[in-house]
Amino acid sequence: MPKLLLSGSALHVVLVASLAAGPAWAADPAPPDQLAPADPVTAGPRQVLAEPLPIEEIRRYVSVYRTVQQAYVEEVDEADLMQSAIRGLLTDLDPHSAYLEREAAEAMTEQATGTYDGIGVELQQQPDRSLLVIAPIDDTPAARAGLRSGDVITEIDGEPIRADNVDGAVQTLRGPPGTAVELTVLRDGEPGPITLSVVRERIQVASVRSRLLEPGFGYLRISTFQADTSRQVVRVLDELAEASGGTLSGLVLDLRSNPGGLLNSAVEIADTFIDEGVIVSTRGRLPFSNTEFSASPGDRLDGAPIIALIDSGTASASEVLAGALRDHGRARLMGNRSFGKGSVQTLLPLDNGDSLKLTTARYYTPNGTSIQARGLRPDLPVVSRNGAGRRNLRESDLPQHLGRDPAEVEEGLDEEDEDRVIEAALDALKQLSAGGTLPQADARARRRAQQRG
Incomplete structure (x- = not known):
């Protein structure tokens, strides 16, 4: 049986941005004392698909895919193109549905323990691929550096967050404790971008x-x-x-x-x-x-x-x-x-x-x-x-x-x-x-x- 996840409002920076949601966990429909966090999921998508596939729509998709692959001004890697198509399939559903690469899914288990290397902030990926700060976590580098709820991160270490590098950009917020990361932030009430330097730590969230x-x-x-x-x-x-x-x-x-x-x-x-x-x-x-x-x-x-x-x-x-x-x-x-x-x-x-x-x-x-x-x-x-x-x-x-x-x-x-x-x-x-x-x-x-x- 697939296992239910109740996501938070945003994602910890240990996860790739494609989560567009907070720390996640698995929970069987069982009494609380029987619930085991981060249990492996035991069912795949085939077990929840029941309706026939829309053949005409599939054909239209294949036509567009082939046209892009053959006629785009630059050669496009097939795997990258398919990944983009999959992400697009989920983009317009809701902010919390997402495609997770293997590393992101594995990081969800790590997140449940409250211990990881990073800066300690809850983020929400925006349609323009910027990262919106939901909240810095109590007593973490992000909070001490002055990051605020509502801030929009547009650059990390001087690199703009673009549509093709969101996952990599968020991953750069992770790193060895003691190393610094520089964030360019847009904030309501400020005339222009501000820069914050945040020193990564081994985050151990005291809940x-x-x-x-x-x-x-x-x-x-x-x-x-x-x-x-x-x-x-x-x-x-x-x-x-x-x-x-x-x-x-x-x-x-x-x-x-x-x-x-x-x-x-x-x-x-x-x-x-x-x-x-x-x-x-x-x-x-x-x-x-x-x-x-x-x-x-x-x-x-x-x-x-x-x-x-x-x-x-x-x-x-x-x-x-x-x-x-x-x-x-x-x-x-x-x-x-x-x-x-x-x-x-x-x-x-x-x-x-x-x-x-x-x-x-x-x-x-x-x-x-x-x-x-x-x-x-x-x-x-x-x-x-x-x-x-x-x-x-x-x-x-x-x-x-x-x-x-x-x-x-x-x-x-x-x-x-x-x-x-x-x-x-x-x-x-x-x-x-x-x-x-x-x-x-x-x-x-x-x-x-x-x-x-």
């Missing part, structure tokens, strides 16, 4: 950070979902509880600028806080695309309230977690609208070692809501760290995205830095812990009740 905000109230930051993230979450929750005398009265769960990661990791973390019911489901045209993941009994916080922080960089698996917690009444969402990456990719291997990464399904929150190109709207709106004057990138901004949704501007508090956001979350937690209510969340609940009635 979980935590601290005690006050006795009884913890802070948990998840920057990405890796193979061991759920185990780390359980460990730090126990540590926070022990530091608070045995129990927590509330938790701030920070999912801002979390581009996603392993789906099974997000499911396991949701199960940590949810007693029963569906966590996430996927729906597509083929049988293997229809799956459902459910919670097992037990809530690590024993019902203590959670405020989950989200922003436009909260995407994919992190949206799965946030949506599940809210639909089950386990968390209020604070921040601004999330990215809206609600599609599932399946990795289909080819006989030459390459693979197709094909969008095969949408995922749905427990209430049956698809967030594709819409995102999750917060219960407590707060302008993101990027500032009120800046328009943030979301799935609905990507060419050929699934399910178009008009871009909207969030209204809310103009927070100056993340510390104030965390302070606001802590205040909300205290109010909930004391038995109070949050007006914004109550209004949302009333609207939903009216719609159902």
Whole structure:
């Protein structure tokens, strides 16, 4: 059976640009404790093809292929021409479907571990072959060098990124630790290109950070979902509880600028806080695309309230977690609208070692809501760290995205830095812990009740 992939909003630089999506992973439709990240895919494209081929269209393609091969001004390598044709077949589908050469497919497994050599940035390939920065990863060379969400990389080490060298250009972002790479970047508000020098490192992404905000109230930051993230979450929750005398009265769960990661990791973390019911489901045209993941009994916080922080960089698996917690009444969402990456990719291997990464399904929150190109709207709106004057990138901004949704501007508090956001979350937690209510969340609940009635 082909195995489902839930891709992040963008790609880590260890992957070739043709992924046009984030770290990827395999997940069987099985209980979370049986999911093994980066399992090999066991089915090829022949097992999902059922309809007869359009012979006339195939003939037209062959005619064009032969004409280009014979009449183009310069001789064209047959293999290169065929590769271009295959990439073109996938280009207009959606931003996350792509042809992966063998090295790119193998790098997906490496990415799931959170350890690689590079600069640490999430990228999205654009139709013009430039590379759009979704977000630098926490505490990596890209973040320290000043690379920002929304930047457009046009040159790497002085070489323009062209249609025929995108894969090679992205591969140059990898390299031995300690070596530098120079990026030419276009940035909103800047009169011209700017140059950033970034020193490569052995990137070891720490997916979980935590601290005690006050006795009884913890802070948990998840920057990405890796193979061991759920185990780390359980460990730090126990540590926070022990530091608070045995129990927590509330938790701030920070999912801002979390581009996603392993789906099974997000499911396991949701199960940590949810007693029963569906966590996430996927729906597509083929049988293997229809799956459902459910919670097992037990809530690590024993019902203590959670405020989950989200922003436009909260995407994919992190949206799965946030949506599940809210639909089950386990968390209020604070921040601004999330990215809206609600599609599932399946990795289909080819006989030459390459693979197709094909969008095969949408995922749905427990209430049956698809967030594709819409995102999750917060219960407590707060302008993101990027500032009120800046328009943030979301799935609905990507060419050929699934399910178009008009871009909207969030209204809310103009927070100056993340510390104030965390302070606001802590205040909300205290109010909930004391038995109070949050007006914004109550209004949302009333609207939903009216719609159902």
